[in-house]
Amino acid sequence: MQKRYLLAPGPTAIPPEVLLKMAEPIIHHRNPLFEEVVQEVRDNLKYLFGTKNEVLIFASSGTGAMEGAVTNMLSPGDKAICVRSGKFGERWANICKAYGVESINIDIPWGETLEPAEIEKTLKANSDIKAVYIQATETSTGAKFPVKEIAAIVKNYPNTLMVVDGITGVGVFELPMDEWGIDILVSGSQKALMLPPGLAFAGVSDKAWEFNKTSKIPKFYFNWAKELTNLQKNQTNFTPAISLIIGLRESLRMIKKEGIENVYKRIEILAKATREGASALGLKIFAKSPSPAVTAIYAPEGIDGQKIYKTLWQKYGVTGAGGQDQLKGKVFRIATLGYADKYDVITAVSALEFTLKDLGYQFEMGKGVSAAINALKDL
Amino acid sequence: MQKRYLLAPGPTAIPPEVLLKMAEPIIHHRNPLFEEVVQEVRDNLKYLFGTKNEVLIFASSGTGAMEGAVTNMLSPGDKAICVRSGKFGERWANICKAYGVESINIDIPWGETLEPAEIEKTLKANSDIKAVYIQATETSTGAKFPVKEIAAIVKNYPNTLMVVDGITGVGVFELPMDEWGIDILVSGSQKALMLPPGLAFAGVSDKAWEFNKTSKIPKFYFNWAKELTNLQKNQTNFTPAISLIIGLRESLRMIKKEGIENVYKRIEILAKATREGASALGLKIFAKSPSPAVTAIYAPEGIDGQKIYKTLWQKYGVTGAGGQDQLKGKVFRIATLGYADKYDVITAVSALEFTLKDLGYQFEMGKGVSAAINALKDL
Numbered sequence: 053m054q055k056r057y058l059l060a061p062g063p064t065a066i067p068p069e070v071l072l073k074m075a076e077p078i079i080h081h082r083n084p085l086f087e088e089v090v091q092e093v094r095d096n097l098k099y100l101f102g103t104k105n106e107v108l109i110f111a112s113s114g115t116g117a118m119e120g121a122v123t124n125m126l127s128p129g130d131k132a133i134c135v136r137s138g139k140f141g142e143r144w145a146n147i148c149k150a151y152g153v154e155s156i157n158i159d160i161p162w163g164e165t166l167e168p169a170e171i172e173k174t175l176k177a178n179s180d181i182k183a184v185y186i187q188a189t190e191t192s193t194g195a196k197f198p199v200k201e202i203a204a205i206v207k208n209y210p211n212t213l214m215v216v217d218g219i220t221g222v223g224v225f226e227l228p229m230d231e232w233g234i235d236i237l238v239s240g241s242q243k244a245l246m247l248p249p250g251l252a253f254a255g256v257s258d259k260a261w262e263f264n265k266t267s268k269i270p271k272f273y274f275n276w277a278k279e280l281t282n283l284q285k286n287q288t289n290f291t292p293a294i295s296l297i298i299g300l301r302e303s304l305r306m307i308k309k310e311g312i313e314n315v316y317k318r319i320e321i322l323a324k325a326t327r328e329g330a331s332a333l334g335l336k337i338f339a340k341s342p343s344p345a346v347t348a349i350y351a352p353e354g355i356d357g358q359k360i361y362k363t364l365w366q367k368y369g370v371t372g373a374g375g376q377d378q379l380k381g382k383v384f385r386i387a388t389l390g391y392a393d394k395y396d397v398i399t400a401v402s403a404l405e406f407t408l409k410d411l412g413y414q415f416e417m418g419k420g421v422s423a424a425i426n427a428l429k430d431l
Numbered sequence: 432m433q434k435r436y437l438l439a440p441g442p443t444a445i446p447p448e449v450l451l452k453m454a455e456p457i458i459h460h461r462n463p464l465f466e467e468v469v470q471e472v473r474d475n476l477k478y479l480f481g482t483k484n485e486v487l488i489f490a491s492s493g494t495g496a497m498e499g500a501v502t503n504m505l506s507p508g509d510k511a512i513c514v515r516s517g518k519f520g521e522r523w524a525n526i527c528k529a530y531g532v533e534s535i536n537i538d539i540p541w542g543e544t545l546e547p548a549e550i551e552k553t554l555k556a557n558s559d560i561k562a563v564y565i566q567a568t569e570t571s572t573g574a575k576f577p578v579k580e581i582a583a584i585v586k587n588y589p590n591t592l593m594v595v596d597g598i599t600g601v602g603v604f605e606l607p608m609d610e611w612g613i614d615i616l617v618s619g620s621q622k623a624l625m626l627p628p629g630l631a632f633a634g635v636s637d638k639a640w641e642f643n644k645t646s647k648i649p650k651f652y653f654n655w656a657k658e659l660t661n662l663q664k665n666q667t668n669f670t671p672a673i674s675l676i677i678g679l680r681e682s683l684r685m686i687k688k689e690g691i692e693n694v695y696k697r698i699e700i701l702a703k704a705t706r707e708g709a710s711a712l713g714l715k716i717f718a719k720s721p722s723p724a725v726t727a728i729y730a731p732e733g734i735d736g737q738k739i740y741k742t743l744w745q746k747y748g749v750t751g752a753g754g755q756d757q758l759k760g761k762v763f764r765i766a767t768l769g770y771a772d773k774y775d776v777i778t779a780v781s782a783l784e785f786t787l788k789d790l791g792y793q794f795e796m797g798k799g800v801s802a803a804i805n806a807l808k809d810l
Contacts, residue, residue, distance in 0.1 A: 056456065063457050063673060074674075075454035077435065078442050078627055080750050111629050112652065113490045113669040119652045150651040242670060248457055250490050250629045250672035272529040273491065273498045274652070290492040291621060293629035293672070294442060295453075371459050 057370045059400050061191050061220055061346035063242040063249055064390030066299075067306065070246060074299040081294050087286035089301050094283065096304035100312065101237055101255040102228030108279045110252040111293040114219040114240030117252035119147050120274035121215050121236045125183060125260060127268035128152030132183040133174055135197070138162050138190035139376050140217060148185070151269050156181065162378060163193045163348070165340045168201040175209055182263070183213040188221025192376045194348035194385060195339035196225070200232050207233040213260055219243060222253070223307060224345045224389045225316050235260040241296055243345070244315075246303045246391045251296045256280075318431060319344045322388035322397050325427035329401035332423030333408065333415050338383050346387040348379070355411050360384045363410060368403035394428040436749045438779050440570050440599055440725035442621040442628055443769030445678075446685065449625060453678040460673050466665035468680050473662065475683035479691065480616055480634040481607030487658045489631040490672040493598040493619030496631035498526050499653035500594050500615045504562060504639060506647035507531035511562040512553055514576070517541050517569035518755050519596060527564070530648050535560065541757060542572045542727070544719045547580040554588055561642070562592040567600025571755045573727035573764060574718035575604070579611050586612040592639055598622060601632070602686060603724045603768045604695050614639040620675055622724070623694075625682045625770045630675045635659075697810060698723045701767035701776050704806035708780035711802030712787065712794050717762050725766040727758070734790050739763045742789055747782035773807040 058065040079085050090109075097107035110116050122144075126132065130153050134145040137160035148155035156178060158170055166186070175181055184206050189196050199216055206214040213235040218227050222237065223244025229237050234257070241251035256264075256276065264277055278289045307315055323344035327337050330349045338348035351357035361374040361384040373385040386400050401424045405417055437444040458464050469488075476486035489495050501523075505511065509532050513524040516539040527534035535557060537549055545565070554560055563585050568575050578595055585593040592614040597606050601616065602623025608616050613636070620630035635643075635655065643656055657668045686694055702723035706716050709728045717727035730736035740753040740763040752764040765779050780803045784796055 058457065058459065060459050062670065063459060066457050071454040071456075074627075075450040077450075078437065078445050080437065080439050080442060080752075081628075082752070083744075083750070111490070111492045112495070113671075115669040116491070116652045147651050150654075151649050240670070242673075248453075248672065248674035249460075249670045250675060270530050270648075272526050273495045275529075290494040291441065291619070291628045292492075293627065294621075295627035296629060365462075371462070373459075373461075 054369050057396060057399050059387050059392065059396060060371050060373045061243070061385060061387040061389070062240070064246060064387065065392070066246055066248065067303070067391050070299045070302045073302045074295045078294055081292055086294065089297060090286040093297060093301050093304060094286070096308055097253065099308065100223060100304065103230045103255045103257070105256055105258065106280055106283055107253050107255045108276060108283060109288060109292065109297065110274065110279070111250065111290070112252045113249055114238060114252045115143065116274060117238040117240070117254045118143060118217055120254060120271070120276055121238055122147045122151055122153060123267070123269040123271045123274060124276040125213060125236070125263045125267050126151070126153050127266070129154065130182045131156055131178060131180055132185055133158060133171065133181055135160065135166055135186040137164065137166065137193065137195060138187070139192035140187050140190055144185035144217070163195055163338045163340060165195070166197045168198055168205055171202050172205050175205070175212065181209070181212050183215050185215045186217070188216050188218040188227055189224065189343035189345045191220040191346060192379065193339050194343055194346045196341045196343035199227060199234065203232040203234050213263055220343070220345045220389065223315065224319055224343070229255050229257065241300065244389045245300065247296055247299045250293050251300065319389055319392070321428060321431045322392055322394065323347055325394070325397045325424045326386055326388055326400065328427045329397070329420040329424035330404070333405065333420040345389040346385050348375070348383045348385045350383055351381070352413050355413055357381045357384045359411060360407055363407040364403050367410070368406050370400050370403040372400070394431050397424055397428060433748050436775060436778050438766050438771065438775060439750050439752045440622070440764060440766040440768070441619070443625060443766065444771070445625055445627065446682070446770050449678045449681045452681045453674045457673055460671055465673065468676060469665040472676060472680050472683060473665070475687055476632065478687065479602060479683065482609045482634045484635055484637065485659055485662055486632050486634045487655060487662060488667060488671065488676065489653065489658070490629065490669070491631045492628055493617060493631045494522065495653060496617040496619070496633045497522060497596055499633060499650070499655055500617055501526045501530055501532060502646070502648040502650045502653060503655040504592060504615070504642045504646050505532050506645070508533065509561045510535055510557060510559055511564055512537060512550065512560055514539065514545055514565040516543065516545065516572065516574060517566070518571035519566050519569055523564035523596070542574055542717045542719060544574070545576045547577055547584055550581050551584050554584070554591065560591050562594050564594045565596070567595050567597040567606055568603065568722035568724045570599040570725060571758065572718050573722050573725045575720045575722035578606060578613065582611040582613050592642055599722070599724045599768065602694065603698055603722070608634050608636065620679065623768045624679065626675055626678045629672050630679065698768055698771070700807060700810045701771055701773065702726055704773070704776045704803045705765055705767055705779065707806045708776070708799040708803035709783070712784065712799040724768040725764050727754070727762045727764045729762055730760070731787070731792050734792060736760045736763045738790060739786055742786040743782050746789070747785050749779050749782040751779070773810050776803055776807060
């Protein structure tokens with residue numbers, strides 16, 4: 053008997069009540085019953101994204117909405133800033149490249165902090181930047197970026213959009229679109245929304261809809277203007293991922309019932325306890341400004357990070373994540389977003405202690421869980 | 432108490448065993464457990480599509496794979512034939528237009544038969560046609576197109592691809608890619624595959640992969656070459672729709688266990704019984720060459736087709752479909768693909784009799800079900 057604990061930065065564990073809702077007989081989408089579901093989901097997505105505007109829903113991975121945030125806003129030859137400090141920042145630049153947008157890259161060593169002043173400097177040096185593309189959390193490094201401060205800067209540039217990949221940010225910490233001036237906020241279903249992957253979201257500001265009017269990059273499946281027209285009628289442009297939207301209704305209800313501020317507080321404490329548990333074992337946290345979504349932890353010297361991740365998974369039942377690309381072997385990751393509670397953190401830190409003991413690392417057993425439980429006492 | 436029967440041309444009913452598999456705790460995709468699932472699914476998709484080549488899997492609606500069949504093969508300014516004889520044929524032309532491909536449209540009145548000679552004539556009149564885009568079944572009209580005959584013609588044109596939208600065809604009737612010379616065969620999850628919507632598929636021939644090498648339309652999310660590289664490692668380019676792929680493994684197992692030839696035979700008989708039931712009530716079938724996937728039936732004179740569809744659904748528990756676009760009010764549709772058996776057809780024809788009686792149509796009650804049951808006796 054081995055119970056399994058999913059603490060990866062996506063997919064995250066799905067609440068049984070959501071799984072069972074999605075297991076009910078499917079309903080047809082061109083039907084008032086489904087339109088009721090869409091109406092409720094529209095309202096609650098606005099609450100979650102902190103916007104009065106519509107949040108578009110796509111049948112795709114989060115990357116589909118990232119692509120749309122380029123193809124629906126810009127034209128070939130346009131310039132955009134892409135902050136690259138991990139696998140997903142690189143994706144913004146790759147999307148721009150694929151569609152003929154000149155990406156002015158701000159490269160930050162993985163795990164380092166992004167200084168808002170860098171953005172300001174680059175905007176000033178180039179008068180014709182059409183958009184700034186950043187991550188809320190860089191999932192590959194566990195770093196959190198100062199979205200609020202950057203948005204405050206970009207707000208002063210009427211010809212520049214502030215676009216945030218919130219795939220590992222929305223529902224994890226506050227990212228109120230309208231209040232902060234985020235023009236496009238992208239997310240996906242398999243993170244804080246506690247659903248299987250297969251849905252992508254994009255909140256779109258009035259300013260962004262203005263940009264959309266002149267965008268000349270071709271698009272069809274991810275045509276946001278057509279999607280908006282359909283959504284306002286509680287429909288989607290093409291056949292929606294019905295079962296995932298049924299699940300979304302449930303998970304949004306759960307989030308609303310807990311209260312979004314309480315969700316943020318819970319995840320913040322869980323992440324802090326994870327960091328303190330790891331630190332008490334003598335391990336170092338990778339990111340300078342760690343995100344509450346996911347904690348990337350350095351493997352101790354002489355121990356392969358992939359081995360830690362694999363032992364956690366195979367022998368101790370905890371699915372975290374390894375390092376990606378240049379971090380492979382150097383770090384392992386434990387996520388705390390979504391359907392996670394204090395016992396999940398205690399489980400993860402316990403599994404980490406068992407694993408490190410197996411791999412020959414020297415430390416005092418119990419020090420990690422002690423630190424974690426102390427950090428969790430206010431939850 | 433009202434039991435519900437889903438007999439729409441997508442989504443179709445999902446077998447309980449598939450629903451329950453998808454309701455199990457989710458697993459992570461960068462993981463050997465998931466890679467095993469993908470390996471099995473790859474093998475069985477090849478069986479279903481009748482090809483030795485890989486069948487690509489996307490997290491999107493079927494339309495995403497239709498788009499990819501244009502953007503991964505052609506370049507702006509290329510010419511393609513689009514057969515337009517319903518809502519989905521028009522979609523091919525709209526996708527071509529969105530990406531700067533000149534679409535030479537063969538317009539056939541909705542519900543009429545497509546003559547292969549028309550394709551040959553158009554190919555001869557234009558020496559530089561890069562692709563022929565058609566439907567296997569035009570879902571909006573219930574018409575079946577002569578794919579085999581058209582493929583045999585296109586095969587003689589080394590610079591022209593034969594592309595088939597098999598969203599309402601794959602798993603319904605035979606469309607063996609390699610044997611017939613279909614270069615791209617597109618499908619979706621919510622039809623014969625008995626799954627929720629959210630997965631799209633594309634079988635791709637060697638000839639099509641050659642076209643891919645010179646295609647200049649920009650793409651990122653639907654980049655087929657990158658998807659192929661990942662699939663060969665039992666992965667996907669971006670986060671896959673994990674739960675749907677888990678469900679796909681089950682539904683493909685069910686299809687394989689029944690035997691694909693038996694599936695085709697079953698659906699053929701169910702559709703024939705539906706047509707005979709409707710005909711016995713004095714109703715006319717809309718399509719000249721009706722598809723076994725879905726039967727579009729003319730509303731009798733003086734009765735609104737939308738009223739028939741709505742009464743079937745609201746009062747009698749059977750979800751079929753209404754008419755789309757120019758057929759709205761003129762026809763209603765009952766599907767027989769996917770998880771449908773003989774009792775579903777008897778139920779549908781019974782519900783139709785109740786409905787028509789309610790709406791004041793004159794006929795002898797029981798004549799429809801009698802005809803249907805007679806047509807079903809060999810199943």
